[in-house]
Amino acid sequence: MAKANSKDEEKLFSGILRLNAKVMGLIMGLLLGLVIFIATNWLVIKGGHIDPSGKYVVGPHLRLLSQYFIGYRVSFLGSIIGFGYGFAIGTLSGALIGWIYNKIVDFRN
Amino acid sequence: MQESSGNSDPKKIIIIGGGPAGLTAAYQLHKLDKKAIVIEKDEVVGGISRTVNYKNYLFDIGGHRFFTKIKAANDMWKEVLSDDMLHRSRLSRIYYNNKFFYYPLRPLNALSGLGLWNSSMILISYLYSHIFPYKDEETFEQWVSNRFGKRLYNTFFKTYTEKVWGIPCSEIRAEWAAQRIKGLSLLSAIRNALIKQNQEQKGKAVIKTLIDSFDYPKFGPGMMWQAVADIVQGNGSQVRLGADVETILWDRESRKVEAIEIRANGRQELVSGTDFISSMPVRELIQKFKPSVPDEVLKAANNLNYRDFLTVALIVNKPELFPDNWIYIHDPRVRLGRAQNFKNWSSHMVPDQNKTCVGLEYFCFEGDDLWNMPDRDLIELGKKEMEKLGLLKASDVEDGSVVRMPKAYPAYDSKYREMLDIIRRFLDGVANLQVVGRNGMHRYNNQDHSMLTAMLAVENIYGAEHDLWNVNVEQEYHEERKEEITEAPEELIPDSAIIRAFSRMDKLGFATALGTVSGLLIFMATLWLVIKGGEVVGPNLRLLSQYFIGYSVTVKGAFIGMGYSFMWGFLFGWLFAYLRNVSLAFYIYRVKKKTELLSFSDFLDHF
Known part of the structure; x- marks a missing residue:
């Protein structure tokens, strides 16, 4: 067993993780898109307040x-638009992180 | 000298040894509609897996549970015995320091038996051994101490192991302990942990352990091998009992075995064949080569050692003695190693349900004082020791019998590996001879592994190229069977996926x-x-x-x-x-x- 285990350990610990840039992009895109979608709708559900000028304001920040x-904008339609933007930026960022990471791993090994 | 040959098949296959390996080879040939000649030295088949009949009381040479992860072996057991296979619950305990410990250990029982202080010290010793392990794991003592702690080793391993092997644990190779635990490859362990986790999340039970239960033939393991012998003989194969192989005749030029000389019923016979499968102890096999093998190989064979074994069966005039299937006797005051209660394996093992038959297992060396002790004295020793342990009253024992089993365990001593490598290199060069089984390969194969080596050897005769020496090394083996999972674990999570997922991130x-x-x-x-x-x-x-x-x-x-x-x-x-x-x-x-x-x-x- 000792021999088998040391072989297994060698296999496990000698390998360097590779990222799948497309999957990484998809995951980050979905995450960021969802964060914006939920954050927007949360504020929509919570409702806004009337500012000193008498305007009804939802989620000014x-x-x-x-x-x-x-x-x-901070509305239900805005949350869908925000999801789209978030998804696009998340996907690009995630894919870029994966791509750069893999390039560096290739370079270093 | 009389000559006998196999059958009309162009291949004449000779199998030396009528134990599980030899008979499995014959059975596999029978399934291919081929015939073989099985040469068995003893008068009964089954080797160490035989069942002895003494006045209709049946007992094993050691207890032989039937469980395996090797499908082919399991299928064969089912094919041969079908309804005669019982499914048994297991109960076994360790007798240590005048107390009984359930084995596998149960926490409360272990705690009460060992005491709070001792249990704490075991825990501390376990932690210590993980922080400061032995750097070299050469010996059994170092291997076990590194994994379980020195104190647990002294409590549950040292005395019993030394009884089994007759040498200090510091002289037993770590490899023996390592080989005993199969299925512990790191990748398998991770895979099992992941599958278990996944199944638990889905609310499914995953692993039913066969540590707690096992299959057992109604009339003992000998029933299985007798049935196999009957089947192959029914198909025209021969099973020659009481036939001692005297010489292996081989040709140095062609590097092929041509025939074997056997002695049966006082007559010498020449049995020729085209292919030979041997499960006889490899030391004897090498010694019997004619012309003799190179000196280096012969010397290596002479250096292989074995541990022998004898069973004292006692017939006790009591319907119940103890509930266990068997008890490990760690107590150093007695020489007894293990006590089997065969009635608890199968009630069919005793003809009278008001009586019990226990098998007392003594580990010894052929020729030592125990081995040479007259049967009557051995029976008295057994009675005395069992009474000392409080397991029976000597006056209740009404009869007894002794069976000696030479070469029960191939010894993994300090030089065996080197010696076996020399022999293996030589045997690899003998084209038509394959060695199988426990003693045939000088490897601590269990019944199922011995069977597998024989199955693969038969396939090799018909063109396959299996390396028999890899069986029990590569084969995953531990007493678990994933009964709820239909796919093989390797298919669920392949090694490559585990390696990818667990690789280091840069x-x-x-x-x-x-x-x-x-x-x-x-x-x-x-x-x-x-x-x-x-x-x-x-x-x-x-x-x-x-x-x-x-x-x-x-x-x-x-x-x-x-x-x-x-x-x-x-x-x-x-x-x-x-x-x-x-x-x-x-x-x-x-x-x-x-x-x-x-x-x-x-x-x-x-x-």
């Missing part, structure tokens, strides 16, 4: 995302 | 990747606002300057932010990869240690 995500 | 690679992407995101976010412009540019993003000193929503700030972000992303990525590697390594370590520790629960069963 999250709304700042519209600086980057054109068309985004 | 910390620098992940840190750089995460840092780069984080840096780019901040850079672009900043630059986007700068390009968009406005009266006040990025008042909210500018808040980052609280953390990134010098940062602003400008082109220059975009570079500064990218630098900071890269640094934090890098640190976070490195830490993530580090923690991921550490937690997986810890998981692997935990699975390994747990599996090793669990192996304690069936360790003694392999003796």
Whole structure:
């Protein structure tokens, strides 16, 4: 067993993890998309408040995302738009992380 | 000299030995509609798996449970015995320090038997052995101490192992202990842990352990091998009992065995064949080669040693003695190693249900005082020792019988490996001779492994190229069967998937990747606002300057932010990869240690 185990340990510990860039991108895209979708809808469900100028305001801080995500607002429709943006950015970032990681692993080994 | 030949088949297959391996080979040939000649030295078949009949009281040479992970062996048992196979619950205990311990151990019973102080010391010793293990694992003592702790080794392993082998544990090779525990490959352990976890999450029971139950033929294991002998003889094969192989005639030039000389009924016969399968002790096999094998090989064979064994069967005028199938006797005050209660294996083993038949197992060397002791004295010794242990009253014993079994255990002493390698190299060069079984390969094969070697040997005769020496090395083996899982575990989670999932993450690679992407995101976010412009540019993003000193929503700030972000992303990525590697390594370590520790629960069963 000692021999078999040391062989197994060698197999386990000599290998370096490779990331699947596409899967990594998909996961990060879904995660980021969902985070924005849920965060937006949470504020929508919670409701807003009337500001001193008499305007009904929902999620003034999250709304700042519209600086980057054109068309985004804190509403149900906005949450779907936000999901799309989040998914796109998450996917690109995740895939890029996976790709860079794999390149570095290839370079180092 | 009379000559006999096999049959009309162009291949004439001669099988030396009528134990599980030899008879399995004959049975496999029978299934291929081929005939063989089985040469057995004794007057009964079954080898060490025989069942002895003494005045209709049946007893084994040691207890032989029928359980296996080898499907082919299990199928054969079922084919041959079908309804005559009983499924039995197991109860066995260890007798140590005047107390009985359930084996496999039960926590409360062990705690009450050992006492709080001793149990605590065992725990401390276990931890100590893991922090400061023996660096070299050469001996049995070192191997067991490293896994279970020195104190547990002294309590449950030392005396019994030394009884079995007759030499100090410090002289027994660690390899023997390692081979006794199969199925403990790290990958298998991880796979099992993952499957178990997955099944538990789904609310399914996964592993039914055969440590707690086993199959057993109604009239003992001899029934199985007698049935096999009858089947193959019914198909035209011969099973020659009382036939002692005297010479192996081989041709040095062609490196082939041509015939064997046997002595049966006082007459010498020449049995020629085209293919030979031998399960006789490899030491004897080599010694019987004519012309003689090279000196180096002969010397190696002469250096192989065996442990022998005798059973004293006592017929006791009591319907019940103890509830166990068998009891391990660790007590150093007696020479008895193990006590079997055959009625608890199968009620068919005794003709009168008001009586009990116990088998007392003594480990010895052929020719030592125990071996040479007259049967009457051995029966008296058995009665005296059983009374001393409180297991029976000598006055209740009404009869007894003794069976001696030479070469029951191939010895894994300090030189056996080197010697066996020399022999193996020689035998590999003899084209038409294959060695199988426990003594045939000088390997501590159990019944199922012996059977498998024989099955593969038959396939080799017909063109396959199996390496028989890999059986019991590569074969996963421990007393578990995944009955709820239809697919093989290897198919559920292949080795390659485990290796991929548990491989080390490159910390620098992940840190750089995460840092780069984080840096780019901040850079672009900043630059986007700068390009968009406005009266006040990025008042909210500018808040980052609280953390990134010098940062602003400008082109220059975009570079500064990218630098900071890269640094934090890098640190976070490195830490993530580090923690991921550490937690997986810890998981692997935990699975390994747990599996090793669990192996304690069936360790003694392999003796």
